[in-house]
Amino acid sequence: MTSISPLFLLHTQPDARLLAAWVARHHARHARQSADLGDAFHGLFRAAFGSFAPQPFRYLDERRGLLAYTRLDLRAMAEQVALADPQAAQTLGLGASAEHGGYRLRPFPSEWAVGQELGFEVRVRPTVRGPQGEQDVFLRAVARVGGAEGESVERRAIYAQWLFEHLSEREGVMHQPWQGAVELLDVQLNAFTRSKVVRRTQASEGQDRKGKVVDGPDATLVGRLRVINSVAFAHLLARGIGRHRAFGFGMLLLHRVN
Incomplete structure (x- = not known):
């Protein structure tokens, strides 16, 4: 059976106030026509992770936060967060590891039971x-x-x-x-x-x-x-x-x- 790289589920709690400011600053031309948070989060992920941006992702709401799949493990995630644009990282809720109430990373199976x-x-x-x-x-x-x-x-x-x-x-x-x-x-x-x-x-x-x-x-x-x-x-x-x-x-x- 062909093996593939491990997958992780990332959970963050974006800052609603900073997110609104980011949208207003980077999407001013379209703010009146579209409140496209997907485009805003796309830009935030690119600013924070570059080519390692997690996707696909799903923003649930202000209370439940944002989920994304990523190939980055705990160490690689910490390295990327350390190098991230500070404002983008803070807006996404990447300012701290899970131990300090920040982002959480959970491993997903790389093999699933057939018939499950x-x-x-x-x-x-x-x-x-x-x-x-x-x-x-x-x-x-x-x-x-x-x-x-x-x-x-x-x-x-x-x-x-x-x-x-x-x-x-x-x-x-x-x-x-x-x-x-x-x-x-x-x-x-x-x-x-x-x-x-x-x-x-x-x-x-x-x-x-x-x-x-x-x-x-x-x-x-x-x-x-x-x-x-x-x-x-x-x-x-x-x-x-x-x-x-x-x-x-x-x-x-x-x-x-x-």
């Missing part, structure tokens, strides 16, 4: 690329049946199928190491909204990266899965699901099945 059933939760942006850019897969399905929402087009079912397609091996598509990791046993739509996110172009010489506000689906899916490939499942956790994984989407959160 787990509950999951994942925040995703279920879109597909088209001629006009990204499109909500549900709205595309509605358009295909004549533009009328009805019993034949259910948002939960469309998003569940989107999730299934992202996890399964598909004919004619190059195999990826995370595909074929799990069997989905149950998928429910736990929450849905539409949110605006900021996406930035590549910086041109002598100019800053330009941002564009994009509206799209913001869904939280919950359910049960069964591990069918241990190594692939470890890759899936480390990678995340869908696009926008570096901006607060795609982190697979797990829990025991009662």
Whole structure:
């Protein structure tokens, strides 16, 4: 069996006051159009960790804090925090180790029992690329049946199928190491909204990266899965699901099945 690098779950408690100040300072152009915390945390992680920035990540709320997957162990994390931009580190809640009430790091298994059933939760942006850019897969399905929402087009079912397609091996598509990791046993739509996110172009010489506000689906899916490939499942956790994984989407959160 092929081994992969250990994975760790990072938990931090970002400072809400400093976070608001960071957003106002670094995202002033888009503050009135979009409160995109995903873009803010993306920038904070880059300022604190550079190319070692943890992802995928999920910001739950001010009370529960932020979770992220990382390959950095306790020693490597401490080294990165010591070298981090001080303001970014303080905003993210990286100012101290767990022993002093700061960030916490918990090791995750690198091998999972085949056949094990787990509950999951994942925040995703279920879109597909088209001629006009990204499109909500549900709205595309509605358009295909004549533009009328009805019993034949259910948002939960469309998003569940989107999730299934992202996890399964598909004919004619190059195999990826995370595909074929799990069997989905149950998928429910736990929450849905539409949110605006900021996406930035590549910086041109002598100019800053330009941002564009994009509206799209913001869904939280919950359910049960069964591990069918241990190594692939470890890759899936480390990678995340869908696009926008570096901006607060795609982190697979797990829990025991009662």
